[in-house]
Amino acid sequence: MKILIYDCHKGKVQESEKIKKALLRGHPDLEIDIAEVRKFQFPDTGNYDAFIVSGADGHSEKHAWPRLIKEQISKIIEIGKPVLGVCFGSQILAELNGFEIITLKKPEIGWVQVNLTDLGKEDQLFKELPTSLPIYQYHIRAVKGDGKVLAESKNCIQAVKYSDTIYGIQFHAEESPESGKEYLKTDRKCENYDEASALAPEEYIEWKIYRNFIDIITKTVK
Template structure:
């Protein structure tokens, strides 16, 4: 199986997804947009993973490659590829499906409870508990696309996840893929640059919650295995 990754910034990588993909015999290729790398041929991939990043989906003047990325995501969905988007990646998928992406009332940064819903309607959530403390780092969010299933919500952000096309297309606003080292790297990049807010944890609180990443990674592996089992 061939898994292609869209990466937007150096410090947001595959995390535990890379471990799972290697364990399951996937060949991993990448388009690193901040290095102006080219897109693959759509016939050369089976899965597309769209990662997060600090940019917004509407900043095409600042990040011209966003236009090509959006077009490729639409094509991948249309051709029935398995597509998983995380944070910015989920917003890009929502946009590709015609849904609105907009700014939340409050930023959501830190460890906050996610409540899953419509579990019986989505095989992608098999083996996942009804609520999980997950890691968040975002301000924008998305509407649930037409014909998609709303999968999760939090107190700060009602639309946290969705699935589309019989669970072949998945969007998660939160970061099950981040290992502890991913989170620590993120904190290093944004040290002293984060405002306060009702859903913004101080960095000490985030660090003290990093043990949750181990369980989050287990859930990411379960979700990926569920996605692998979908025809």
């Protein structure tokens, strides 16, 4: 199976490299490419079986790339290929599916407790994961709407299922305790490191969400 990760960060492709690493942890036989959206890299979608849209370190509607990636994902959905949106990527999927994007009163930075809904407890995306677990966050915008919500935190929706092969996750399941702590120590937006890292788990199990996504879509890829 061949996967394309659309990287939406500004000069931080290493964040998408973490997604790639998490994917390969569960499925080492995957072929994975990374396209830098801000450099207007949009490879032929016919060469890929599924797509992942990364988070983004801020954006402006004045820029062309947010509109272009949204148009690209809309076309991918129309042809029926699987998509997983992460953070900013999840917000793109939300907008395309009639959800609202809201700004939280306070950003979620660091590990936040995420609770599965009844739908989430039954969905294969969270297979072999507890019904409540801390997962790394880094966002102030979030999605709001009615639909198949799979997970929530105290402040917002955390995961939505838009179809059998299209999911959005607000959190960063690619971030391990080690890499997350390392980033927060030097991040200017992290005002309280102790608070942000207080719920960091000892064991990194969130990577299973990426494995589970691939397991879900495998039967649809010919």
